[in-house]
Amino acid sequence: MKAIKVKQPGGADQLQVVDYEKPTPKDGELLIKVMAAAVNRTDIVNRQKSSGYLKNPILGVEVAGIVESAGAGTKTSVGTRVMGLVNGGGYAEYVVMPDDRAIEIPENLSFEEAAAIPEVFLTAYQTLFWIGQLQAGETVLIHAGGSGVGTAAIQLAKQLGQAKVITTAGSNEKLEVCRSLGADVCINYKEQNFDEEVLKETNNQGVDLILDFVGSSYWDKNYASIKVDGRWVLIGILGGAVIEKLNLMDLMLKRIQLTGTLLTPRSDEYKAELTTDFFSKTKELFRHNKLRPIIDCVYPLNQIQQAHEHMESNRNIGKIVLKVD
Amino acid sequence: MKAIKVKQPGGADQLQVVDYEKPTPKDGELLIKVMAAAVNRTDIVNRQKSSGYLKNPILGVEVAGIVESAGAGTKTSVGTRVMGLVNGGGYAEYVVMPDDRAIEIPENLSFEEAAAIPEVFLTAYQTLFWIGQLQAGETVLIHAGGSGVGTAAIQLAKQLGQAKVITTAGSNEKLEVCRSLGADVCINYKEQNFDEEVLKETNNQGVDLILDFVGSSYWDKNYASIKVDGRWVLIGILGGAVIEKLNLMDLMLKRIQLTGTLLTPRSDEYKAELTTDFFSKTKELFRHNKLRPIIDCVYPLNQIQQAHEHMESNRNIGKIVLKVD
The missing domain is CATH 3.90.180.10 (Medium-chain alcohol dehydrogenases, catalytic domain)
Structure with missing residues (x-):
């Protein structure tokens, strides 16, 4: 064959x-x-x-x-x-x-x-619900909204999760698709600081859950975007893997749950x-x-x-x- | 008054x-x-x-x-x-x-x-069960076994959790007390590498849960001591707060859930x-x-x-x- x-x-x-x-x-x-x-x-x-x-x-x-x-x-x-x-x-x-x-x-x-x-919907489902414990009425930040997992996660968060979805992508064309899939807030990360937009949209509280495919290049902005007691699920490192000088007290002060996951292994x-x-x-x-x-x-x-x-x-x-x- | x-x-x-x-x-x-x-x-x-x-x-x-x-x-x-x-x-x-x-x-x-x-037992209870989700038959690593929270956590993990308890402390006198409270494995961190002892005691699998009061000085050894899919609860930084280079891929490969918490605020x-x-x-x-x-x-x-x-x-x-x- x-x-x-x-x-x-x-x-x-x-x-x-x-x-x-x-x-x-x-x-x-x-x-x-x-x-x-x-x-x-x-x-x-x-x-x-x-x-x-x-x-x-x-x-x-x-x-x-x-x-x-x-x-x-x-x-x-x-x-x-x-x-x-x-x-x-x-x-x-x-x-x-x-x-x-x-x-x-x-x-x-x-x-x-x-x-x-299979791969993107199961990854999104696992991340949002099994690990991220998304609840109805919560707000989730989904990066790379135009990616395979992003497009699956936006739909699942709306259809199964009844959540508010904030998504980021790098072109308006991608954001149009995100909007058509139900995303409530669509941020072009090349034109806006996504953390500032997230805080505006959440009454300065931040989001309950972050789906993070990006890693180090978004680290500080993700930290600024997450609520106290928020969950942060790490499923990709498109923006690099290494965080220089992580202060553990930051994780304690915001009481963050940070979970790394991979599906394939x-x-x-x-x-x-x-x-x-x-x-x-x-x-x-x-x-x-x-x-x-x-x-x-x-x-x-x-x-x-x-x-x-x-x-x-x-x-x-x-x-x-x-x-x- | x-x-x-x-x-x-x-x-x-x-x-x-x-x-x-x-x-x-x-x-x-x-x-x-x-x-x-x-x-x-x-x-x-x-x-x-x-x-x-x-x-x-x-x-x-x-x-x-x-x-x-x-x-x-x-x-x-x-x-x-x-x-x-x-x-x-x-x-x-x-x-x-x-x-x-x-x-x-x-x-x-x-x-x-x-x-x-109140403070130490509630902290230990919150950390082991509400956040750490300790289950009967699992193994938990409790650092600072002689501290207030440590002595509470050892007892709770045995009496309520039916877990195997591995604990560390810096003197044999402290470890004697830990043993009397039910700790199964007592490691003097000044005399032994605790990660090596943990792997010996867990058939090279590592522990299901770590209660970490120490932070950066134990970081690498804690990482070596935790099982794939393990939970790691961060409740103190007695050994420093800053991790110089955190590789997020490490968290993803071991699929670690790292949660920061504080009780008082x-x-x-x-x-x-x-x-x-x-x-x-x-x-x-x-x-x-x-x-x-x-x-x-x-x-x-x-x-x-x-x-x-x-x-x-x-x-x-x-x-x-x-x-x-």
């Missing part, structure tokens, strides 16, 4: 289409004929380092496709249209997926749309439980288009280098999808 | 006995004839800075005494022996206390013993709720001496300078109490 491997740790030019052995499902696993996959930041990290998160030499952590065969002890029938997280191997014509994280694709969604759902059990909880709450919302995957563009699998370069240029609004079949 | 005020922000020599107006209880407040108070680190911080946590010019955040009179809408009867947190003013012959955080003193406890309970509602929850779970344990305040020494009120110096020398094991009447 066709699959994408990394030649040497490095840039997008190291991605190559290879012929690879079709995987065999073990007990509890499904073999999926992949129709679409999607690109994630974790794939870029894996490409750049020899030691990725996953043991699978083929990149890709999410797919949508059709169940081709099933190992012992599985519940999903052959022929079912499914989407879900995989333990690497998504950039390929076939991949195995644990049965307990395969979700039947709602009829109104195409394979390309379905492939754009978590256990199979965790991913299965998260998937089940998430789709029990959102299936009907997807079916009625109240939640929708935001797709920036679709590349054929053999244009994987362009797809990665597109993500690295930060121009995309929503997901970059790979059409496999 | 006699009370202790700070002349100028500074050392223990700035503490002086003054004659001060006896306070009057408002609606919902009790006037307490103070029999004993206790010294806390927060008092030292208040003494050193002109801007303390509290508006009350008299130091002291906890007392035990007798209800002398009561404002409208209170439930506690005049003559009741009570202990509890006050909004400053504890180092005095009389103080007002919100009725909803006054706890009737169990008959088996003296006023000196009762005055040694929290709201009246929070303190009332915490007090009620705590004493509903511990009243019988105090009554049967399964939980017990650990008292290092008792000073008369007019030896307040010596009492502060004693705490600042870090030699005390458990609480330093002030006998007022």
Whole structure:
């Protein structure tokens, strides 16, 4: 089968289409004929380092496709249209997926749309609700509102969380999309100091929850933007990882809960439980288009280098999808 | 009435006995004839800075005494022996206390013993259970095991939490007391690297929860000692506040929840709720001496300078109490 491997740790030019052995499902696993996959930041990290998160030499952590065969002890029938997280191997014509994280694709969604759902919606859901404990009526600050996780988080915070959403992005075009998804306050971080806007919008109290994909370059402004007793969830370091001279007393005075998280390296059990909880709450919302995957563009699998370069240029609004079949 | 005020922000020599107006209880407040108070680190911080946590010019955040009179809408009867947190003013012959955080003193406890309970036990309880979410069978690392909060936390983690307790202290005498309170593993941090001992004792997994009173000087060793998905509660900076270079990716890779907290500046509602929850779970344990305040020494009120110096020398094991009447 066709699959994408990394030649040497490095840039997008190291991605190559290879012929690879079709995987065999073990007990509890499904073999999926992949129709679409999607690109994630974790794939870029894996490409750049020899030691990725996953043991699978083929990149890709999410797919949508059709169940081709099933190992012992599985519940999903052959022929079912499914989407879900995989333990690497998504950039390929076939991949195995644990049965307990395969979700039947709602009829109104195409394979390309379905492939754009698992990673970003599960990350956003985990971050907002399992870790961030977002409550109705609270205010959440979502950075990178135009990113895949950003577009998912804005929708979930409104539809499931009944929260007030403040979001930041670097272009008015991105902010228009954020607004259309329900964001209440949209801040262009290139034109405004987001902390000042946040304080204006929250009666100088700050927000209850921050979804932080940015890290060090936003650190001081995030600190200024958070409420006393606020929760701050760290899920990316697009703006750098190192904080020079962190004063712990600041965390104590504002009584901040700062939590770091990553989804990809978590256990199979965790991913299965998260998937089940998430789709029990959102299936009907997807079916009625109240939640929708935001797709920036679709590349054929053999244009994987362009797809990665597109993500690295930060121009995309929503997901970059790979059409496999 | 006699009370202790700070002349100028500074050392223990700035503490002086003054004659001060006896306070009057408002609606919902009790006037307490103070029999004993206790010294806390927060008092030292208040003494050193002109801007303390509290508006009350008299130091002291906890007392035990007798209800002398009561404002409208209170439930506690005049003559009741009570202990509890006050909004400053504890180092005095009389103080007002919100009725909803006054706890009737169990008959088996003296006023000196009762005055040694509220601040450290409530702090330990809040930190272990409300913030730290300690579960039975988990392992908790409690630093400064010989301190007031340390001695309370060891007992609570064993008696209420059914947890495995690893504790650190700087003398074998302190560690003996920790062991007698139920600590499972006692580490002399001057003789051993506590992180190495923690990893040995946890099968290289690390602990589920850290109670950190120390801050920057223990930072790297605490990081090495914590489990993936561990909780780390920051409640003191005895070893310094500033981390020179914090790498946020470290927090993400171990998926750490780091929470800063302080008790004294929290709201009246929070303190009332915490007090009620705590004493509903511990009243019988105090009554049967399964939980017990650990008292290092008792000073008369007019030896307040010596009492502060004693705490600042870090030699005390458990609480330093002030006998007022």
